[in-house]
Amino acid sequence: MDYDLIIIGAGPAGYVAAIRAGQAGLKTAIVEKKNVGGMCLNWGCIPSKAMLESAKYFSRLSLASEFGVEGIDPKKLSFSWEKGVKRSERIVRRLTKGVEFLLKKNNVEIITGTASLEGEGAVVVDNRNLTAKNIIIATGSYPRPLPFKVQEKKILNLENMFSMKDIPHKLLVAGEGPVAAEVSQLLALIGRDVTFIKTAEKVFPALDDYLNTYITRRFETMKIKVIEGSQGFDSINVGDYEGIVNCMPRKGIRPSGSLKPDTNDSFYITDDHFMTSVKGVYAVGDVNGRSIYAHAASAQALAAVNHILGITETMETERVPLTIYTDPEIAQIGKTEQQLTTDGVEYKVNEFPLSANGKALTEGNPEGILRIISEPKYGEVLGVQIIAHNATDMISEAAAYMAVESTVWDVARTMHAHPTISEVFLEAGSDAIGTPVHK
Numbered sequence: 001m002d003y004d005l006i007i008i009g010a011g012p013a014g015y016v017a018a019i020r021a022g023q024a025g026l027k028t029a030i031v032e033k034k035n036v037g038g039m040c041l042n043w044g045c046i047p048s049k050a051m052l053e054s055a056k057y058f059s060r061l062s063l064a065s066e067f068g069v070e071g072i073d074p075k076k077l078s079f080s081w082e083k084g085v086k087r088s089e090r091i092v093r094r095l096t097k098g099v100e101f102l103l104k105k106n107n108v109e110i111i112t113g114t115a116s117l118e119g120e121g122a123v124v125v126d127n128r129n130l131t132a133k134n135i136i137i138a139t140g141s142y143p144r145p146l147p148f149k150v151q152e153k154k155i156l157n158l159e160n161m162f163s164m165k166d167i168p169h170k171l172l173v174a175g176e177g178p179v180a181a182e183v184s185q186l187l188a189l190i191g192r193d194v195t196f197i198k199t200a201e202k203v204f205p206a207l208d209d210y211l212n213t214y215i216t217r218r219f220e221t222m223k224i225k226v227i228e229g230s231q232g233f234d235s236i237n238v239g240d241y242e243g244i245v246n247c248m249p250r251k252g253i254r255p256s257g258s259l260k261p262d263t264n265d266s267f268y269i270t271d272d273h274f275m276t277s278v279k280g281v282y283a284v285g286d287v288n289g290r291s292i293y294a295h296a297a298s299a300q301a302l303a304a305v306n307h308i309l310g311i312t313e314t315m316e317t318e319r320v321p322l323t324i325y326t327d328p329e330i331a332q333i334g335k336t337e338q339q340l341t342t343d344g345v346e347y348k349v350n351e352f353p354l355s356a357n358g359k360a361l362t363e364g365n366p367e368g369i370l371r372i373i374s375e376p377k378y379g380e381v382l383g384v385q386i387i388a389h390n391a392t393d394m395i396s397e398a399a400a401y402m403a404v405e406s407t408v409w410d411v412a413r414t415m416h417a418h419p420t421i422s423e424v425f426l427e428a429g430s431d432a433i434g435t436p437v438h439k
Contacts, residue, residue, distance in 0.1 A: 003027045005308065006123050006132040008115045008255055011038020012045075012294040013285030014138035015099050017301035022106030024309055029109040029132075031125050036103070036110065037096040039140050039159075040294045046095060047162040050088035052182060052325055055079070055189035059327070063364060079190040082165040089163075116257035120278060124257070134280045134308050137268065138301065141250035141286035146174055147199065148233040156245045158183075168242030169193055175247030176200040177292070178324040181215060183245055185326050188222045197227040197236065199248060206322060208336035208385055210371065215326065252287040265289070272314040273307040274300050282307075296320045319402050323392040328368050331395035334383030334402055335373065348376050350408070352427040354388055356438060358419040365389040370424040372408060374432055379407035388421060397425060408432035 005021050007014045010032035021028040035042045062074040103110055113126040117137075123130045143157065158179070161167070170193040173184045181203055184196045196219065202212045203219075219226055227236070238244060251266035261276035262269045267289030274282045282304040285297030296317075303315040324330040340347045354360040354368035368388035374381050384398035401411060411429030416422050430436050 003029050003109075003130065003132040005029075005134045005136065005305075006031065006115075006130055007136045007138055008117075008123070009038060009138035009140060009285075009287075010036045010099075010110070011138060011140050011285065011297065012040045013140075013297035013301045014038065014136070015103060016298040017136050017138060017284065017305050018108045019102050019106050020302055020305045021308070022103070022108045024305070026305075026308070028107070029111055029130065030103065031111045031113060031115040031123070033112070033114045035096060036100050037092070038138075041092055041095050041099070043159045043162055045294050046092055047085075047088040048158065048179070048182060048186070049325055050091050051084050051162060052186050052327075054084040054087065055186045056327055059189045067364065081167045081190070085162060085164070115255050117255050117259035117281070118257045119259050121280060122259070135282070136301070136304055137255060137276075137281065137283040137287055138285050138297070139253045139255060139287050141252050141266075141289075141292070143175070143246045144248040144251050146244060146246055146248060147229075148174075148236055148238065150238045150244050154238070154241070154244050156243045158245075158247075161245065167192065170240070170242045171195070171245055172197060172236070172238070172241040172243070173245045173247055174199065176202075176249060177204055177206075177247070178322075180247035182325050183247055184219070184224050185222065187245075188224050189327065195225040195227060195241070197229055197233075199229045204322075204324065204330075207324075207330070207332055208383075209338055211330055211332060211385055211387070214387060215324075215330065218326070250286060250292060252289060254287065273312070274304045274315075275307070290317060291320055293320060293323070316403075319399065321392075321395045321399050323395060325392060328365065328387055328389045329391035331386045331391040332384070333395055333398050334381070336383060336385075337373065340373070340382065345382075346376055347373050347382060348432070349373050350428045350432040352424045352431065352439065354421070354424065356427075357421060357424055359421050359423070360388070362419065363389070370394075370428050372411065372425075372428045372432055374408045379409055379432065381406055381408060381411065388424075390421060394422060394425075397422060 004026040005028045007018050007030040010030050018028050018030040058079045064072045115123050115125050118124050121131050173196045176199045184194050188194045203215050261278045268276050268283035270283050270288045274284050276283050284300040284304050322332045351369055351371045355366040360366045371385040373383040381401050386394050408429050412433050416426045431439055
């Protein structure tokens with residue numbers, strides 16, 4: 001069978017590429033060996049965020065009396081992991097069915113099986129030979145093995161963790177980055193005894209030091225014990241823990257076959273249009289190692305399909321929002337203070353705390369801050385960092401500002417509804433131009 005485009009992998013990179021290609025009239029097939037939606041919808045982004053919301057809701061119930069709700073005894077509250085999982089599964093089914101509908105609506109053929117690359121434009125799926133003018137690899141990534149020996153039965157990978165009926169009490173979380181922090185907090189919020197061992201110097205290597213310092217302090221207040229990986233993994237007594245959660249840095253999942261585009265470590269090397277070293281073969285999402293975020297994967301997928309269609313505009317990879325669904329949430333976009341210092345770029349930082357924001361106080365979520373990093377001469381916004389219960393939603397406003405190279409004057413003169421959390425942008429922008437109102 002001959003196609004204009006074959007996509008390997010049906011996660012947020014693959015299915016977005018397929019829908020865009022189908023809309024553009026390309027004869028498209030998408031190959032998926034498991035479930036449409038990939039890791040993100042089935043056992044990553046969506047299940048983990050659903051369970052996080054359940055955990056946050058459970059934790060917040062202890063504050064009910066402060067809001068005037070009587071009759072709830074915090075001592076009698078308990079968390080059912082099984083019921084939380086069932087809720088997440090209902091959400092997953094709804095979303096995956098929606099993706100399947102959109103693929104069929106746009107005339108994308110869904111092929112179930114394991115694909116291998118067997119030459120330029122040649123894909124084999126379980127002994128079925130397919131050809132295409134272009135191929136997009138969107139096979140994602142998977143956590144690397146744990147750096148210490150442990151019984152296999154004790155290892156909890158996210159793929160099975162969010163389908164378990166119950167979760168052990170004493171747990172060790174190993175890794176770094178958003179997933180490790182989110183899982184550590186999720187387990188702590190539902191009363192588990194959590195130890196987190198870092199595999200990098202910082203919890204979030206890509207985040208500003210200010211945010212890393214904050215999350216470290218937050219772990220302390222939540223009684224999450226932190227072990228520095230530099231102390232040596234051999235010193236860990238894994239027998240002390242009932243389960244080990246693998247949140248290690250990821251490695252790319254590459255299709256087998258005789259066609260082998262160039263790689264660096266386990267990730268495909270791609271150009272500005274996400275094409276590999278083989279003409280007509282693209283790699284988007286986790287498998288190229290540029291970002292672990294689903295929204296970045298989808299954006300890369302659109303850029304790759306656009307290039308196939310003859311649109312040569314490149315994607316701005318420096319302005320991908322970094323989002324962490326901790327409690328409170330953390331988000332960042334643009335340059336960090338450390339990057340600007342290393343590059344020798346002058347900058348200034350203006351902040352506004354949520355503790356002075358009316359909406360945050362009424363909601364009972366006063367913990368957090370907005371930080372705007374700007375260039376002092378012309379005021380261009382270089383970076384934004386947010387700690388807030390809805391930081392992952394708020395960062396989109398910063399992304400819009402930066403997409404059009406806005407200045408702090410633009411931020412300061414943007415009218416924000418009152419009372420809203422987003423007013424902190426107005427306040428920080430006004431502070432940046434020297435006309436603070438509530439500071």
